[in-house]
Amino acid sequence: MLLTHLDPLSADLAEHERAEMELREREEQYRSIFESTSDALLIFDFDGTIVEANPAACRMYGYSYEELIGLSGKDIVHPDYHRLFEDFRRQVRASGRFHTQSVDLRKDGSLINVEVHGVSFSYQGKPHLLAVVRDITERVRARQILEQQVEERTRQLSTLLEVSRSLASTLKLEPLLGLILDQLKAVVDYDGAAVMTLEGEDLVPLAYRGPIPQEKALQMRFPLKHASVNCEVIRRREPVIIPDVRGDAPLARAFQQTAGEELETTFGYIRSWMGTPLMVRERVIGMLTLDHSEPGYYSSRQAELAMAFANQAALAIENARLHERAQEAAALKERQRLARELHDSVAQGIYGVTLYAEAATRLLAAGKVAKAAEHLRELRDTAQEALRDMRLLLFELRPPELEQVGLAAALQARLEAVEGRAGLETELRVEGEGRLPPEIEEGLYRIAQEALNNALKHAQARKVTVYLRQDERGVTLEVADDGIGFDPKAVEGKGMGLRSIAERVRLMGGRLEIQSEPGKGTRVRVNI
Numbered sequence: 001m002l003l004t005h006l007d008p009l010s011a012d013l014a015e016h017e018r019a020e021m022e023l024r025e026r027e028e029q030y031r032s033i034f035e036s037t038s039d040a041l042l043i044f045d046f047d048g049t050i051v052e053a054n055p056a057a058c059r060m061y062g063y064s065y066e067e068l069i070g071l072s073g074k075d076i077v078h079p080d081y082h083r084l085f086e087d088f089r090r091q092v093r094a095s096g097r098f099h100t101q102s103v104d105l106r107k108d109g110s111l112i113n114v115e116v117h118g119v120s121f122s123y124q125g126k127p128h129l130l131a132v133v134r135d136i137t138e139r140v141r142a143r144q145i146l147e148q149q150v151e152e153r154t155r156q157l158s159t160l161l162e163v164s165r166s167l168a169s170t171l172k173l174e175p176l177l178g179l180i181l182d183q184l185k186a187v188v189d190y191d192g193a194a195v196m197t198l199e200g201e202d203l204v205p206l207a208y209r210g211p212i213p214q215e216k217a218l219q220m221r222f223p224l225k226h227a228s229v230n231c232e233v234i235r236r237r238e239p240v241i242i243p244d245v246r247g248d249a250p251l252a253r254a255f256q257q258t259a260g261e262e263l264e265t266t267f268g269y270i271r272s273w274m275g276t277p278l279m280v281r282e283r284v285i286g287m288l289t290l291d292h293s294e295p296g297y298y299s300s301r302q303a304e305l306a307m308a309f310a311n312q313a314a315l316a317i318e319n320a321r322l323h324e325r326a327q328e329a330a331a332l333k334e335r336q337r338l339a340r341e342l343h344d345s346v347a348q349g350i351y352g353v354t355l356y357a358e359a360a361t362r363l364l365a366a367g368k369v370a371k372a373a374e375h376l377r378e379l380r381d382t383a384q385e386a387l388r389d390m391r392l393l394l395f396e397l398r399p400p401e402l403e404q405v406g407l408a409a410a411l412q413a414r415l416e417a418v419e420g421r422a423g424l425e426t427e428l429r430v431e432g433e434g435r436l437p438p439e440i441e442e443g444l445y446r447i448a449q450e451a452l453n454n455a456l457k458h459a460q461a462r463k464v465t466v467y468l469r470q471d472e473r474g475v476t477l478e479v480a481d482d483g484i485g486f487d488p489k490a491v492e493g494k495g496m497g498l499r500s501i502a503e504r505v506r507l508m509g510g511r512l513e514i515q516s517e518p519g520k521g522t523r524v525r526v527n528i
Helices: 001-038 055-061 079-095 137-169 173-185 214-219 228-236 249-265 301-365 369-396 400-404 408-420 440-455 496-507
Strands: 040-044 049-055 097-103 111-123 125-135 192-199 203-209 241-242 270-278 283-290 424-432 463-471 474-481 513-517 522-527
Touching: 040 055, 040 369, 049 270, 055 125, 079 111, 079 125, 097 228, 111 137, 173 192, 173 301, 192 301, 203 214, 203 283, 228 241, 228 249, 228 270, 228 283, 241 249, 283 301, 301 369, 369 463, 408 424, 408 440, 440 463, 440 474, 440 496, 440 522, 496 513, 496 522
Parallel strands: 424 463
Antiparallel strands: 040 049, 040 125, 097 111, 111 125, 192 203, 192 283, 241 270, 270 283, 463 474, 474 522, 513 522
């Protein structure tokens, strides 16, 4: 009977021992994982006090185990993020989970960027909070560096876009090149910078920024036969960087040879140097040079940026040259046209006056007064017509009113002096105030001049109206007459005056509308 009673008891004891052994094994496994994981593991009671920590947590925060146990969570969290710790305690108790990114503090006060996962946790038979903390400082730094790079790249592209806009808005070379150098300094710093163009066998500065007096810098010339370092840039057709112009490398010696006696004086501040070619359709037209007082300052990345600005400078120079050539060609064409006009109208008119005067003289001598009077009337009409043509030609030259008081006053003077004296009814309507850029005023005046000439010579008009409107969106010029009109398609590409108007509008980047039909007058409208 005793054996029967002991057998179930022995079985229960054996089962209990196995359960305790399994429990100890699981605890040892959990402890092994707790101790060996690379993430920091912190166990908090619901008051926010650390009651357990693994070695990774001690290493991460710089405390010994004894120092870490008993600290409040707020002792290791940056003050700016204490509210997140309160959220951690509240949400884990409410929902059992929490996740956030925070900034914690090491014992020495240095910062750690951390990612925190929190869960509810039973520890020693009571509910606790478990925080799994991962150091993401390197990840955050990498993201910050990337964001800085993106911001820097955005700033560089914005600067280039601003330069491009400026390039499209003016053909005045000197201020435009100065603007390019000023904008370049915002993305590639320099102590001195110059835009130089090739003139024959010399490099000549067109714009300069730096410590050398501006007047002296712009008077310098660099003969290529004595400037081997500049020749190297032109030969390579790519940026050339000299980390230290005082060094003994071949390019440094080339710079020293180019600078000559001025190496220690005029160019004494320079240590780093970079030359970038100005290229137009695979042709080198000049150079952009940058220099800095710090050795080894320029990098290949900065060379790429400098090349982008050099391309803008090259385009500005080429556009200015093309514009200058176009102006010279236009001036020559204008002189030839004026010569033809003088010959065909004024000269012929004066010749007619001479003939009528001689005929009248002979008739008076012969006593034929009535016939002489008829010739004198013809002489008067011919002289008046020649005078009208002369006034027209004079106003085709730049009137003083345009430069002195602006476009509206110049148009009013033209209408009074030419169309008004020719017997046409005229009207000028102006909306908006202020002066326009000189090249725009000049272009619009020439367009109005061509349209008025057509109305005066060909349209047989009785009235002409000029309308000028200016606001923040742009400027509109309109010339309308009540003449005989024409079919625009029938004369497309034939009339010199209309072709001249269209070309001027195109050069100013505007829009041209010509409305006309036989018997219903003509309206020329330009929007810039």
